[in-house]
Amino acid sequence: MKMRFLAVCTALAAATALTGCSLVGGSAEGSEKVTLWLMKGSASEDFIANFTADFEKGHPGIDLEVKIQEWTGIGDKVNAVLAGKGKESADVIEVGNTQVAQYVETGGLSELTLEGLREWGSKDWLKGLSDPGSVNGAQYGVPWYAANRVVIYNKDLFANAGVKATPKNRQEWISATQKLDKGDQQGIYLAGQNWYVLAGFIWDEGGELAVETSGQWVGALDDDKALAGMDFYKQLQALGDGPKDADEETPPQADVFARGQVAQIIGPPGQAAQIEAANPALKGKLGFFPIPGKTSEKAGAVFTGGSDLIIPERTGNRARAVDLITALVSEKWQTELARSMSYVPNKTTLAHVVEGNDGAANMAPGAAQGRATPKSARWAEIEAKNPIKPYMTAVLGGQDPKEAAKVASDTISQVLSSDR
Structure with a gap:
């Protein structure tokens, strides 16, 4: 954790x-x-x-x-x-x-x-x-x-873009972020390898990172539902200038947000304190909303x-x-x-x-709506090797999502189900 x-x-x-x-x-x-x-x-x-x-x-x-x-x-x-x-x-x-x-x-x-x-x-x-x-x-x-994680947003940038209410579903979120993404301003800063965020989008679609069948774990990123989650991630990530080949700590997204030209990031609420420490002018200007789900009836799934x-x-x-x-x-x-x-x-x-x-x-x-990673005793090895990150970079870089997902899923299957 x-x-x-x-x-x-x-x-x-x-x-x-x-x-x-x-x-x-x-x-x-x-x-x-x-x-x-x-x-x-x-x-x-x-x-x-x-x-x-x-x-x-x-x-x-x-x-x-x-x-x-x-x-x-x-x-x-x-x-x-x-x-x-x-x-x-x-x-x-x-x-x-x-x-x-x-x-x-x-x-x-x-x-x-x-x-x-x-x-x-x-x-x-x-x-x-x-x-x-x-x-x-x-x-x-x-x-x-x-x-x-929640969405941390800059209230001034929302107001200046005419976004009067925080979005309650994905469609509203994309629409608001498009309005916010203009000139030197980023609608959202979303690093290309923020796989915890991707996991939530996959779960919202009914997909999984891996599934267990008859005692064997199999990677599931190449399932159509999981691919739909990656597709939404790609749409959202394109509405900003986040790096495609790095995670949210490279560079730290709170530092990027603190420069004042990013409308949103996805992270734990505690990052607001880091942002304000880096840029005291933003104190009192930060807000939060739950990651929107596919409908307004419930928030999006998140890694808990x-x-x-x-x-x-x-x-x-x-x-x-x-x-x-x-x-x-x-x-x-x-x-x-x-x-x-x-x-x-x-x-x-x-x-x-x-x-x-x-x-x-x-x-x-x-x-x-929270979830956790697959209940395999070997999941820590997946996070150490992390085939999900290069898969995300490949898709954001234009590679065929199904083929890239198959490579990552095969690695997950091999690690989780191979003999120690």
Whole structure:
């Protein structure tokens, strides 16, 4: 999971570079310690302190130890805990929502199907968080929070172009962007290899990145529905000067937007702060709207980033671990986390709690349509090789979409279904 909106614990960065840093903890004599691993940047120090105090008050005799972990190298650390081979242990661990499948394959995860159905309101979970946490019909990851992309736009450029309302569907979006794309001004800055955005367009068309059949994963970019998603991407990308052979970080799209001649970008709302820092003149002039869908009835599908909570089988206190997750996903603490960190809560029924936060409120409609990458334990290898990026560049450069998609799909099939 790559999208993070706020950095916390900066004063502890050096301490957490190699090992987990304990923000709260240290068992009192005679008390029982419960250990929670959270990733750096997921929650503020105030949230952690307040949650810890509240949890310990509601569970006398429990000392909650919260350890902050770095994303770099976290896979090896989690696997060591799951295998019982390391010196460290944890009772509950935060993991990226798309990481759950690989930990299930490694072994050592506790199945949480019963609790999820009974206690944690699973019927209202965001699918982009809950689906990656479920493998072969069993729930291993409990949704904690979500974040996704929205359209960030320049209000002045919209007004100057006579675009009075933000678009609600693709047709309106294309029409508005055409009006905005004039002279030295770009209607939208969309890099040619922003494959997370492409994934949303593919899902909107009913296509997939890859599908599983009889235990084998097969790339699906050459399916007609997936190709329709790429066709829309090409239409939109042409209404600006984004590079065809680079992603949204090369150069950083927030920096390009900050120059003041780009009407729209697609990114996490947190990029607005980066834009304003680069160009203070834009402060108060930025707005957000959900990525439009094919119709006005619902927002477009988006890749849902975020985190799930897991319990290692080797925990010494599964009952307390369940209590801890129950507290973290409660309405009280979901509300506090969402409001303090500008996240989307884990349930569709809690979307209203971020209504006062423009960025988060505009994430919520997309989150309700959110998806995650295929639940293959080897998907990380796809992202490392990333055959989707050159496929996109090829199509934007004029190559036959079907042929380019077939090459990328074959690579996806080979990686996901070959023997290790």
